[in-house]
Amino acid sequence: MTIRIKDVAAAAGVSVATVSRVLGNGPVSxxxxxxVEAAIEASGYRPNLSARRLRSQHTQTIGxxxxxxxxxxxxxxxxxxxxAAYEAGMRVILCNTDENPDKEAMYLRLMQEERVTGVIFxxxxxxxxxxxxxxxxxxxxxxxxxxxxxxxxxxxxDNAQAAELLVEHLLEQxxxxxxxxxxxxxxxxxxxxxxxxxxxxxxxxxxxARFLAPSLEAAEAEVARWLAEPDRPEALVAxxxxxxxxxxxxxxxxxxxxxxxxxxxxxxxxxxxxxAGPGLTVLEQPVYEIGRTAMAMLLERLARPGxxxxxxxxxxxxxxxxxxxxxxxxxx
Amino acid sequence: MTIRIKDVAAAAGVSVATVSRVLGNGPVSxxxxxxVEAAIEASGYRPNLSARRLRSQHTQTIGxxxxxxxxxxxxxxxxxxxxAAYEAGMRVILCNTDENPDKEAMYLRLMQEERVTGVIFxxxxxxxxxxxxxxxxxxxxxxxxxxxxxxxxxxxxDNAQAAELLVEHLLEQxxxxxxxxxxxxxxxxxxxxxxxxxxxxxxxxxxxARFLAPSLEAAEAEVARWLAEPDRPEALVAxxxxxxxxxxxxxxxxxxxxxxxxxxxxxxxxxxxxxAGPGLTVLEQPVYEIGRTAMAMLLERLARPGxxxxxxxxxxxxxxxxxxxxxxxxxx
DNA sequence: ATCGTCTGTGTAATCGATTTCAATGAAGAA
DNA sequence: TTCTTCATTGAAATCGATTACACAGACGAT
Numbered sequence: 001m002t003i004r005i006k007d008v009a010a011a012a013g014v015s016v017a018t019v020s021r022v023l024g025n026g027p028v029s030x031x032x033x034x035x036v037e038a039a040i041e042a043s044g045y046r047p048n049l050s051a052r053r054l055r056s057q058h059t060q061t062i063g064x065x066x067x068x069x070x071x072x073x074x075x076x077x078x079x080x081x082x083x084a085a086y087e088a089g090m091r092v093i094l095c096n097t098d099e100n101p102d103k104e105a106m107y108l109r110l111m112q113e114e115r116v117t118g119v120i121f122x123x124x125x126x127x128x129x130x131x132x133x134x135x136x137x138x139x140x141x142x143x144x145x146x147x148x149x150x151x152x153x154x155x156x157x158d159n160a161q162a163a164e165l166l167v168e169h170l171l172e173q174x175x176x177x178x179x180x181x182x183x184x185x186x187x188x189x190x191x192x193x194x195x196x197x198x199x200x201x202x203x204x205x206x207x208x209a210r211f212l213a214p215s216l217e218a219a220e221a222e223v224a225r226w227l228a229e230p231d232r233p234e235a236l237v238a239x240x241x242x243x244x245x246x247x248x249x250x251x252x253x254x255x256x257x258x259x260x261x262x263x264x265x266x267x268x269x270x271x272x273x274x275x276a277g278p279g280l281t282v283l284e285q286p287v288y289e290i291g292r293t294a295m296a297m298l299l300e301r302l303a304r305p306g307x308x309x310x311x312x313x314x315x316x317x318x319x320x321x322x323x324x325x326x327x328x329x330x331x332x
Numbered sequence: 333m334t335i336r337i338k339d340v341a342a343a344a345g346v347s348v349a350t351v352s353r354v355l356g357n358g359p360v361s362x363x364x365x366x367x368v369e370a371a372i373e374a375s376g377y378r379p380n381l382s383a384r385r386l387r388s389q390h391t392q393t394i395g396x397x398x399x400x401x402x403x404x405x406x407x408x409x410x411x412x413x414x415x416a417a418y419e420a421g422m423r424v425i426l427c428n429t430d431e432n433p434d435k436e437a438m439y440l441r442l443m444q445e446e447r448v449t450g451v452i453f454x455x456x457x458x459x460x461x462x463x464x465x466x467x468x469x470x471x472x473x474x475x476x477x478x479x480x481x482x483x484x485x486x487x488x489x490d491n492a493q494a495a496e497l498l499v500e501h502l503l504e505q506x507x508x509x510x511x512x513x514x515x516x517x518x519x520x521x522x523x524x525x526x527x528x529x530x531x532x533x534x535x536x537x538x539x540x541a542r543f544l545a546p547s548l549e550a551a552e553a554e555v556a557r558w559l560a561e562p563d564r565p566e567a568l569v570a571x572x573x574x575x576x577x578x579x580x581x582x583x584x585x586x587x588x589x590x591x592x593x594x595x596x597x598x599x600x601x602x603x604x605x606x607x608a609g610p611g612l613t614v615l616e617q618p619v620y621e622i623g624r625t626a627m628a629m630l631l632e633r634l635a636r637p638g639x640x641x642x643x644x645x646x647x648x649x650x651x652x653x654x655x656x657x658x659x660x661x662x663x664x
Numbered sequence: 665a666t667c668g669t670c671t672g673t674g675t676a677a678t679c680g681a682t683t684t685c686a687a688t689g690a691a692g693a694a
Numbered sequence: 695t696t697c698t699t700c701a702t703t704g705a706a707a708t709c710g711a712t713t714a715c716a717c718a719g720a721c722g723a724t
Contacts, residue, residue, distance in 0.1 A: 002469065004680060015704045020682055029702065046444040050391065051680035053382040054709050068411070075407050079400070082428060091442075094426050096414060110423075112378040137334065216603060248607050271548060272604030275580050336710060347674045352712055361672060383710035387679050 003045045012039035023047060053115070062298065063111040063119040065095045065104065067185075067214075072241050072270045073287060074122070077143060080291025081120055088299060090117065099185040099214070101126050112137055118298045123147070124185045139301045141294045145187045146311060153301055155293045155312040159188055162283045162316040163195030163237070166265045169281065169318060170235045173326050175263055176205060179233035181222065181243050183214035192239045192267075208233065212243070219246025220253075227254045227262075235324070238266035241273075248276055264323040267316075278322025285316050335377045344371035355379060385447070394630065395443040395451040397427045397436065399517075399546075404573050404602045405619060406454070409475060412623025413452055420631060422449065431517045431546070433458050444469055450630045455479070456517045471633045473626045477519045478643055485633055487625045487644040491520055494615045494648040495527030495569065498597045501613065502567045505656050507595055508537060511565035513554065513575050515546035524571045524599075540565065544575070551578025552585075559586045559594075567656070570598035573605075580608055596655040599648075610654025617648050 009016045012035050021028050022036040039045075053059045064081050066074040078094060085092045093114065095107040104127045111119050118139045123131060128147035133140050139153070146154040163180075170178050180196045183189035193209055200207040210226065212218045219238070223246060226232065238244035244266030248258070256262045258277050266273075269284035293312055301307065341348045344367050353360050354368040371377075385391045396413050398406040410426060417424045425446065427439040436459045443451050450471045455463060460479035465472050471485070478486040495512075502510050512528045515521035525541055532539040542558065544550045551570070555578060558564065570576035576598030580590070588594045590609050598605075601616035625644055633639065 005682095006680080016681080017683080017704060017706095018702085021703090024682080027702065032702080046441070048386070048447060048680055049445045050382045050385040050447065051709090052682075054380070054386050054711085055680080055682040057682095057709070059382065069401070069414075070407050070411055075402050079402055079428065082401075082426065091425060091446075093423060094414065096411065109378070113381045114423075115380060115382065245603055245607065252607070270604075271577055272602075272608060275577065275584070275608040276604060277607065337712095338710080348711080349674060349676095349713080350672085353673090356712080358713095359672065364672080380710055383679090384712070385679095386681085387710080387712045389679070389712095 003043050005045070005047070008036070008039050008043055008045045011043060012036045057115075059115050059117055060089055061091045061093060061114060061116050062295075063093045063095065063107070063114070063116045063121075065097060065107050065111075065119060065121045065123075067099045067122060067124075068096050069094065071214075073144070073268050073285065076287035077291040077294075080288040081295050084292050084295035088295070097124070099124050108136065118302060120294045120298060122186075125187050125190070126185075128187060139298060139305070141298045141301070143290060143294045147187070149311070150309050153297050153309050153311070155290055155297060155314065156188075157285050157290075158313050158315050159191035160195030160198065162267070162285075163192040163239075164199040165316065165318045166237050166281075166283055167196055167199035169320065170237070170263060170265060170324060171199070171203060173235075173263060173324050175235040175324075175326075177231070177233045178205070178207075178235045178237065179226065180207065180209040180237045180239070181219060181247065182209060182211050182239040183243070184211035185214065189214070189239050196237060214240055214242055216242050216246045216249070219243040220250045221246075223247050223250035224254060227251065227256055233262070235263035235265070238264070241266065241268035241270050244268070244273070244280065244282070248280075252277075259323050259325055263326065269317075269319050274321065278325070281321045281324040282319050283316045284319050286314050290314065335375050337377070337379070340368070340371050340375055340377045343375060344368045389447075391447050391449055392421055393423045393425060393446060393448045394627075395425045395427065395439070395446070395448045395453075397429060397439050397443075397451060397453045397455075399431045399454060399456075400428050401426065403546075405476070405600050405617065408619035409623040409626075412620040413627050416624050416627035420627070429456070431456050440468065450634060452626045452630060454518075457519050457522070458517075460519060471630060471637070473630045473633070475622060475626045479519070481643070482641050485629050485641050485643070487622055487629060487646065488520075489617050489622075490645050490647050491523035492527030492530065494599070494617075495524040495571075496531040497648065497650045498569050498613075498615055499528055499531035501650060501652065502569070502595060502597060502656060503531070503535060505567075505595060505658050507567040507656075507658075509563070509565045510537070510539075510567045510569065511558065512539065512541040512569045512571070513551060513579065514541060514543050514571040515575070516543035517546065521546070521571050528569060546572055546574055548574050548578045548581070551575040552582045553578075555579050555582035556586060559583065559588055565594070567595035567597070570596070573598065573600035573602050576600070576605070576612065576614070580612075584609075591655050591657055595658065601649075601651050606653065610657070613653045613656040614651050615648045616651050618646050622646065 005016050005019050009019045019036055022033055082092050097103040101124055116138055120141050122144045128145055131147055133152050142152050142154040146156045182193045197207045210222055212222050236247050238247050247264055251258055251262055258264050265281040267283050269282045273280040273282050337348050337351050341351045351368055354365055394417055414424050429435040433456055448470055452473050454476045463479055465484050474484050474486040478488045514525045529539045542554055544554050568579050570579050579596055583590055583594055590596050597613040599615050601614045605612040605614050
């Protein structure tokens with residue numbers, strides 16, 4: 001049915017080996033190369049990548065395993081990874097785990113069957129702790145969430161510092177009762193919590209925190225409860241874009257004014273944060289750079305398999321907007 | 333190095349054919365099946381999918397080609413497609429074309445080399461017009477943007493009706509000078525423009541429209557110019573989520589109050605639209621359903637290749653919020 | 665007892681490419 | 695002229711699975 005390399009060879013009057021060499025830029029005389037390229041063009045031949053991968057033992061494929069592509073952080077990272085991958089002649093298989101360790105295990109297994117060249121992975125805390133890169137058969141670069149030191153390559157944000165930046169900004173604005181909302185499934189949440197606690201401890205202030213599933217619904221419900229409590233916070237820090245959105249929805253629903261009754265700050269400088277309410281103060285992560293760096297580290301690791309594990313720590317940038325200005329005027 | 337089916341067969345004391353049958357749920361006695369499964373488990377064997385695909389001529393892979401995964405519409409559709417695909421035992425290759433016909437051609441070619449089972453594709457207008465599904469070697473389901481009638485399966489929104497709903501809502505609110513912003517690369521933009529024009533024509537009103545690249549930056553720049561013109565519109569309709577965002581940014585920057593000086597409505601009920609400004613009136617597309625339907629149509633088409641092309645038209649839902657209420661009170 | 669029928673299993677061909685190895689011929693050295 | 699050397703090319707092995715086909719043995723019907 002479809003055209004095989006054999007057919008092209010016959011049409012060009014050469015052997016299949018020669019056609020293969022034309023395809024792979026092997027040593028071929030100019031005259032023959034012209035002839036073969038003409039035959040390829042005329043026949044509409046398309047090499048079969050499954051056959052090529054089987055024989056060459058190179059799949060030129062990487063896996064990208066994240067919790068949910070709908071989280072804008074991962075959306076952006078994924079775009080960066082894909083751009084870098086296609087530039088390097090590689091393909092990407094995207095997997096959504098929903099923070100579910102069973103799905104993570106299933107997809108890692110799938111990656112083995114695909115014989116992927118490598119994997120970029122944002123694991124749950126549970127999987128990160130037990131992940132053995134040696135037994136997998138391919139290198140892994142962790143993103144967003146690092147596991148135990150020295151085991152895997154990783155590119156992460158300086159989460160503690162980032163959380164401290166946010167808290168210190170709120171302190172400067174005069175806030176004292178500052179609450180924090182952190183994801184409970186990732187190491188990232190734990191690190192941001194640590195920075196949050198540290199910054200408040202320096203001033204001798206309490207650090208009330210809640211841990212939750214990193215979703216819009218969970219955040220909205222938790223904040224609704226919290227705002228109804230007697231000693232409610234005057235400021236809230238949200239540990240990711242979805243949680244931040246939940247905070248805002250809950251505040252709006254409860255009729256709590258931002259920033260006058262509740263200052264709000266969070267992570268991820270998504271486009272919408274500029275437009276929501278008075279504009280949201282956020283800690284911007286270099287998302288595209290995280291994706292590209294992860295891909296670069298993976299290629300580096302493939303080139304030098306023996307090299308010890310490296311951890312790249314990137315810094316965030318504080319973007320101040322209206323949601324934390326206590327004396328803010330209405331905009332627009 | 334890695335374990336092959338042959339090794340498992342030797343360990344279990346059976347032929348490779350028998351191991352293959354255990355893997356594929358072929359006819360095997362219970363006793364032998366137990367033995368083989370034990371050997372698979374003990375050896376940590378993982379079947380090589382490239383080899384399986386080559387021999388079986390089934391790749392169980394579909395391509396998903398969109399303009400940019402960072403567009404929330406495609407983010408959601410992609411998640412739906414992936415969920416449905418993995419449920420059906422298929423893998424997904426994601427490609428971003430940036431509305432560039434050259435990239436579209438390149439990725440279609442790649443899909444041929446991958447011998448994908450099928451493709452779900454949101455093409456530019458240019459490619460949609462010339463897309464010949466027969467010559468490709470795999471079925472295509474178009475999403476968001478349909479090509480010439482009867483050529484390809486497609487699942488789209490009733491774009492004209494949707495645009496009319498938005499315009500009529502604005503008319504009810506008392507708006508008269510209503511402007512529209514439409515994407516110039518897709519048929520979707522053209523259809524929404526048609527509905528926009530029709531609704532205004534019924535009232536004998538003019539229908540000023542601008543066509544632009546469907547990006548945040550292009551929209552912001554265009555709206556900034558438009559708002560500076562003498563006879564500026566009292567309402568704007570934006571043909572997708574990114575353009576809508578651009579309208580809002582431009583209005584805010586120009587100090588034009590929404591909704592009092594400018595009513596705003598757009599497409600795509602993204603989570604942030606509830607939180608931006610006074611809440612944005614939008615036309616909600618059934619995004620997850622679009623993705624699942626596309627996947628279902630693809631499977632259907634694979635089951636019945638001869639069937640004539642079908643076009644599924646889904647309806648949108650108007651979600652009214654503050655951005656179009658002329659007498660709206662400040663919220664929160 | 666004989667003959668199909670049915671189950672379960674093994675042998676070997678096959679998918680479509682890459683890659684090893686050997687062969688060919690032309691050019692240059694002695 | 696003869697022998698190397700080098701650049702091209704082809705024949706055949708190979709990657710790791712699935713699958714067509716053959717066949718052995720158990721079983722029931724006659």
